[in-house]
Amino acid sequence: MTSPIFALCDEYVSRSAALDPIAAGAAGIAVEFSPATDYGPDGHAARAALISETLGRLASLEPLGETDLRAATHLRERLEAELAWHEIGEPLRAVQAPFGLLSEVRDSVDLLPHGDDDEWRDVAARLAAVPVMLDGWRTSLKNGLDSGLRAARRQALESAVQADLLASGGTxxxxxxxxxxxxxRSDLAKGAAAAHAAYAEVARYLREEYAPAAAEADAVGAERYAVAARLNLGADIDLVDAYEWGWAELERIEAELIAEADQVKAGASVEEATEILNESQYVEGLDAYRGWLQERHDQAVERLHGTHFDIAEPLRRVDVTLAVGSTSGSAYYTSPSEDLSRPGRTWWPVGNGRNRFEIWPELTTVFHEGVPGHHLQFGATRVAGDGLSRFGKISWVSGHGEGWALYAERLADELGWFTDPGTRLGMLGGSALRAARVVIDIGVHLDLPLPTGGRWTFDKACEVLRDRGRCEPHRVHAEVVRYFGWPGQAISYKLGERAWLAARDEARLRLGAGFDLRRWHTAALELGPVGLSGLAEALRRIG
Incomplete structure (x- = not known):
């Protein structure tokens, strides 16, 4: 029998999905198809009202056991964080590139099933709804300007560039x-043309109307950042302490990078080692790149299943997809649908006509996005049965999720998997990038001083990310734009990893000789998403 708390979680998922079918599709929620989300003020108000109503009803319910307690705690934490985001007016100034509303709308078309004619009719309907969704967004932004809620001018102009790219016929x-x-075919062609025209119009609006009225400053300030950090981490943290820790962590990783570069060539600097690897560790052609990625995904599953993890049969395949024309600049993961009819996929940007792909830095990302990273994490919730509420199966806490994926990279290193030339240097470079994100994100938005004096600027952030975060030059601009427009998300990787490592260390200390890594991984994944403030305690309660 379903408990009242589980029933409320289920009801919230269904009602929320009906109000936001785009987000529901991204999360893989099995609901009746609806072509559009209302991104206008009424749509945002309806979603906020549902959150408030659900929190009120949850307050009257008593947990009946451990699983009930976890479900209630998680639902309350997530909804309170999201409601705070609504209450400070963020939906009315939601302009961010490259992972903002434009990419959500565009991706929602690609994520639909493309099988029989009925499914293609849904695709045509979604395409035809793009102008309506973007009009709603524009109305919200106009209301925000009228209320003094302004996004940063940089985000408006960068989003306009993104919209221009989407307006090109190939999208x-x-x-x-x-x-x-x-x-x-006719409906698809009409829908595609309408969508491309809508992207072009919103690009014009952002550039010519919104940007001149937008905020000059990139920083969101302490109040907005605290709300954003809570939404992304599921915890309230000492941000100044995290900023100082980020610098110390970056210095620790830099020392390891120098030592690892010497393994590539005796006496080589990190830059010299990178040049050597770029000229020797690469593949040419999209098919070769896809094949290399798929082989590494498959190998990870084979090596982990039955040793350090128990991987359910439906999750023993991760599909690799090349994201042709992507504007993101970074690989990403999309989860299986609730019913597993849509598989988990990793997506790898191959825009700008690239035909040569350096593979030495990519192996660590395979572990991050695939197995044992996001694919195992999301997949475990899909096969969790009655141990998780429906909300627990489809929700997301960035600090928990991205922290786990970074922990997965660290685990691969502990298991000795970075043996191919340069691959451990690639892992350390990725870790340096995540540490640089901590100091850039917090430093910029809270206007904290640099250790050497002076203040953060866009150019300084690019310099730190390139020179100390070891970010590839072609990614630097898009990455920094992302941090400036998505406050609180960039810190979730390293701070999340720190929380996962602390939880594992605590379990090892508490259990002593009884600690079993495979059992701990199983318990951790079965737990589902949890805010970082309660992660160690939640793991402790289930052993």
């Missing part, structure tokens, strides 16, 4: 070609 026309001839 959705490939879908028409993929469908071929048939009864839905």
């Amino acid at each position: 959705h026309e490939a879908l028409v070609a993929r469908y071929g001839e048939g009864p839905v």
